[in-house]
Amino acid sequence: MKNGPTTRGAGGARGPLRFGEDPLLWAAWLYYEDGMTQGDIATQMGISRASVNAYLADARERGIVSIEIDPDRFRALSIAQTLQEHFDLMDCLVIPSDGRGKPLIDRLGDAGAQVLARTAQSGDTIAITWGRTMLSLADSIRTSGLQDLRVVQATGGTTAKIPWTPEACATTLSDALGARCIPISAPAIVSSPEMRELLLREPVIAEQMGVLSEANRIILGISSLRPESTIHTSGFFDAVDMQDYGNAAVGSIAGRLISASGEAVAGPLEPRTIGIDLDSLRTIPCRIGVAGGMDKVQAILAALRGKLVNVMVTDADTARAVLASEGRDIGAPKRTNKAGSALPERLRVKKFLNRPQDAVNEAIAGAVLAHEGLLSPIDGAPRALKAAIGPRPGKVGLVIGGGSGHEPGFLGYVGPGLADAVAIGNIFAAPPPDPILAATLAADGGAGVLHIFGNFSGDVMNFEMAADLAAAKGIPVRSIITTDDIASAPVETRAARRGVAGNVFVFKIAGAACDRMLPLDRCAELANRATQRCYTMGIALEPGTSLETRRPSFRIGPDEMEVGVGVHGERGIASDRLVSADAATDLIVDRILTEMAPAEGDRVALLVNSLGSTPQLELYIINRRLRQRLRARGVTVHRTLIGHYYTSLDMAGVSITAMLLDDELAALLDHPCQSPAWRVV
């Protein structure tokens, strides 16, 4: 016998010595480690099968055995259960959101096909709507061996310019199921209500609509009305102004618009639509909705609230977002906290402040005094400063600016070889047009003015308004909007990215170009090249403190960090497990190198920047790892800035910026400059 000699004792066999007198441990070992059946275990232990069963249950209860389900799947299961309970669904399937490369629509199609295959019965009449997910479902369903099935189009037809028409979805599904296919031989939207009445009286169409009314199962997609939605390419809503619907519609099912509560939204299309209406839809006993994606959250929520769907197939992220919108927060799986209890949280943070509302003005006053030879005030514009040397005739003026809280940004970069003037906003708020205009006038040397600011809606609006005002006064302005934060949007939508610490390099390149008396277009072109070649990413360990409330603006868990943070004390793109300095550096470097794709021998400039309260010691540790990685990639470092260059008040964290250099950028970087925050001699 595999487990060695056994001796019979009272109530059963005696187990090997290593199990001591603990029959639970023995039974658990045989079951989970040796993979024996409960029957075999009963024989070996000399007890009844019922006892084995009881032992195993006991072993789990006492923690001798702990069962772990793959966290991704576990999360999906628990979300599905919550979704089902919350919306009173018949059933619910939630698939993991990470498909390891396979598109969500295809995976949703697979999952929907599984659900349909499992629930469909012989004799069913199954209606199907249209769309990418529906076609993917129809494509991937396997024959079920059922008999006397009918598949019917839920709506009339649409333009044939798309591959996922109602006709295509219905015929593909009926072919796969071996069902009879019943089309609706009319357009989904007709030109007038009269035409609709006329068509519905046609015997062929009336018969088809009759079959549709007999549907006992419907499989439907849920469409958002967001601009990127495929509904706008379907021809369904062509030439209809959404204003007619008073913006009440948040989604669409079977070509019918639905409100946030899942009710029909009355509008000009309603009496011209041929297909199932929402009231009839609700009478179908089994209504399987298959949809996912963050753009659809609002529409899916509406469909669930309105009971238009009673079996839901979606993915974990979408489901969680739907539940979050209902105030049900299903967090990420709980991680075991090896450190034990949480660190005490700072509820009130001590600050050197007088009245919080005076902080910005008082800081400006102090800065002007500290850097007397470099900065001077601008008359009549308390929130703008200029370089003490003033504009040089024939030189392009450089104006920078943004909210306060980034010190030494932005006034730290004013001086010879850098900016000529700066506009200063409230904490993390863009400056209004007036100080930007004052800075522009102060910087004007008759050769035009260059504005450089980060890509935030407030900065863009206010700088644009100021540029218009300056143009009206005869000063040509070129604007460079920086977008170096690679974590803030994917590379395909680079223009949507935030402008963060990379600004420091862009200011330097532009300042040097202006100082070399290059013309405005050339200065703009170089500044643009600099921002295109800057790659920044940040990680935060602790949130920043609001000056008004003196409380942290959000919470980061004791063993968590925020990845992809910007510079306004906001959360990152994602929360991640806290890791070592080297691992955190690698996280950033991996992203930067992937996107920069430097060749061996390429040169970069580096900025290892504290977001506020991370000390120099930690920055050096990070820099050490950063350089190891760059050396391994064969990338050389032309110049390193390390310290507080572009902060987010007192946030603890770091950002790394790498700028890929060419000879021209390297020369401009080495050009002399003198400012409160940066000096090159």
Add this chain to the structure above:
Amino acid sequence: MFTRNDLTLLFRVLAERMGAEQDYLAELDGEIGDADHGVAMSVGFAAAAKALSEGEADAPRLADGMVLAARALLNEIGATTGPLYASALLHAAKLLGQETEIPLARLPEVVVAISEGVAARGLGKPGDKTMLDAWAPAAHVARAGLMAGQDVLDTMTKAAQAAAEGAEATRAMMAAKGRAARLGPRSLGHLDPGAASAAALLDSMAQWVAAKAGRSVQ
């Protein structure tokens, strides 16, 4: 009638409301933005009310008042909120033309103008999870009320209600504009602070109309 003095009084009420909502708005903004919306709205509307009050003699037309308020908001707030509300009030100024007073029944037109001004400046669309998600449904109700010749208090009350519902609906939206847009899916489940403050403004407007008409809001 709605007079130039009424405009000052209305903005005082709005400023008071924004002061009262300051902490709540800051908290909402802390979740998905940079926590500055509470201060911005409170300080900005206080400055607008002050400018309206001080400029009453020099700027007697309603449009002048709107321009004063717009400039005060713009230069006090900056950020995103400043230009958006400045544009909104400049649209309202255009609507009011040379008038020194208008019938109270025309107040819903101001709501429509504000909504259009916000949309024109921000280039946003409903569903982007912005203040427009409160203003646009309110404007729709205001337009319908004007067309139907509905009682002004009734229209303003319904507009405020539509704005509140619109703001609540931003929970299910993923931000497509503004700073929260970088949070992507993480913005879901949270109220948009700009929509929340817009709903509060409309609620105060409806209550002001009720007080003016000597009735209470149902």
